[in-house]
Amino acid sequence: MSRGPSVAVIGGGIAGLVCANRLAQLGISNVVVFDTGRHGPGGRCSSRHVNISGRLQTFDHSAQYFTVSDSRFAKVVSYLDRKGAIKIWHGKLGTLKRGKFTEDKNLTQAFIGKTGMEDIPKCLAETLNVKQGTWAGNVVWEGTAGKWNVDRHGMFDYLVIAHNGKCADKLMSNAGAAAVHKLTQVRFSDRLNPKDKRMHLCSIWALLVCFPKSLELKFEGAHVFDDEDISWLANNTAKLSNGHQSPQQECWTVFSTRQFGTKHKCSQENIPPGVEREVKSRLLEGVRRVIGVTCLPEPIYTRVQLWGAAVPLNVLQGGEECVFDGRCNVGICGDWLTSPCIQGAAVSGLALAEKIHKHATGENKSSTSILPEFKAADGEVIGAFPTNSQMVFHKT
Ligand SMILES: Cc1cc2nc3c(=O)[nH]c(=O)nc-3n(C[C@H](O)[C@H](O)[C@H](O)COP(=O)(O)OP(=O)(O)OC[C@H]3O[C@@H](n4cnc5c(N)ncnc54)[C@H](O)[C@@H]3O)c2cc1C
Known part of the structure; x- marks a missing residue:
């Protein structure tokens, strides 16, 4: 049975895992996800376990909860719910100002992993081929063969960059996909300089x-x-x-x-x-x-x-939700392309899977626009997630 073209996904955070799952749903199951995480995939959606005086305690040390306002993401959430990986956080959530707590009454549903946020990537990785603790350090587009050479892991028809920052910048610097590399250049700061056209x-x-x-x-x-x-x-x-x-x-x-x-x-x-x-x-x-x-x-x-x-602090402009360069079969997904939160990362992964599928089936050979134009991300809070989302999720 054909498993479709081969795809290497570099990064096993929410974006990479959702992208790989959607590819499999679309009939492209020859997908390998490479992730550096030693204890499990998840990137910025993970938990830490610590033995404190004989008790095993779990800390969610990155993403804390997520909300749903996108109908495509709601399907992913529905799957996570069916698999028993998530639950609703019923505790009081809100804001704290000068020692005074105000409950956020607009927050319709805050989802969390059932035993910690790491349950979410664990569940998404269950049916995938994930190479854990694996750093992809070198990728090269072999134009004549029309394939990506990924370190010692072999040749792939498509490459997905599902991470950002210095790692993505370094990985793409000699990859032979200049337009994509340009996007991955990064600046570290706590405020935006709109003249600086980098992430x-x-x-x-x-x-x-x-x-x-x-x-x-x-x-x-x-x-x-x-x-x-x-x-x-x-x-x-x-x-x-x-x-x-x-x-x-x-x-x-x-x-x-x-x-x-x-x-x-x-x-x-x-x-x-x-x-x-x-x-x-x-x-x-x-x-x-x-x-x-x-x-x-x-x-x-x-x-x-x-x-x-x-x-x-900024996301790519243009509303495409992912980037795809059909000239050399490479795409990028991640929170920085949509909205810096779990939902944003997932939506970007879904969008890229669709692009690759359409390209592979010849339905659409075009690339997304890959101009490095960024706009400020919405919201100031960590994750900048839509806390007053109007969508209420229903069990299916
Ligand atoms: C402190 C903090 C709190 C947050 N709180 C929330 C919150 O409450 N709610 C919310 O919705 N969002 C929150 N966010 C944002 C949310 O965590 C991210 O938007 C989302 O997890 C990003 O997913 P991603 O897949 O795009 O990237 P990542 O999670 O960063 O995944 C990228 C993965 O790629 C791997 N990788 C990188 N380079 C390589 C390589 N060369 N080879 C192999 N693997 C590689 C990384 O190890 C990582 O696992 C928070 C983020 C932080 C940091």
Whole structure:
């Protein structure tokens, strides 16, 4: 049975995994997903497990929840729901200003992974050929053969770049697809320079912290809008516990503002101990300040992590949702092409799968426009997701 043309997907985040699944649905099942993640795919939608005094705790250390406002994405969500990978976060979510919490009554449905956000990529990867812990370092378009040579992994008819930032830039620099390479050039900053026609990515610090007792706050997740250092905090224990909380441990995920990310930027793989100490103490102090208490219980676990290429501040203009160059069978998908959130990444992956399918079947041989024109992404919050989405998802 024909499995269609072969496709190499470089990046096993939401965009790459959704793209590979949609390709399979369309009859192109000869797809290999390469992902660097050692513990599992997912990229910026993942969880960290830590043994704290004999208890295994889960922290969602990147994406916190997602919303649905796109009907194509709703089908993906429906699949995740049928597979039991997601649930609705029923805890109180809202905003925190000067110690005062206001519930977001417009937030119709906030979805989370059933036992952590990593359940989402795990479920999407179930039926795919994913090469885990695999770094694709070199790709070359062999024009005469009309194929992509991917490292030592062989030749593929199509190449999908499903990641962004420096990695994509480096990967494409000698690939023989100049127009696509131009798009992957990146600038790291916390604010947009509209004259600079590159993708802008910001950096965010995450603090994972476990307290020996409950902070007894009346919310489970809050966007913080008026603090220099803190942009989000969430009670992982309550979020993932289904109401069965351990009174001895309460685990929180805290995100910095992007300005804080720029100010304390360093190599994310090699954080100098001095920076780690300072970031930890400033973020803990920030938590104390934004929840409006005089002191916090002494944490029994803390860890800071830098998301160096956290979220795009701008997205590609033109509304195409993905980029495809039919002259050399290469496409790009990811949140930076649509909207910097789970839904945005998924929609981009879906759009690229359709493009490749149409190209492979000869239905449409054209490329998408690949001018490096960016516009500011909507919203200021992490993920810039549509929290007041009008679409209410129904079980199918
Ligand atoms: C701190 C933080 C909080 C967020 N919170 C939310 C939220 O609450 N809600 C929401 O909707 N969105 C949120 N987002 C945004 C959301 O996580 C992203 O928009 C989405 O996950 C992006 O998916 P992606 O597939 O485009 O990219 P990624 O998730 O970045 O996936 C790219 C993958 O490619 C891999 N890769 C890179 N280079 C190579 C290579 N050379 N070879 C092989 N593999 C490679 C990477 O390891 C990664 O796994 C948050 C992001 C961050 C950083």
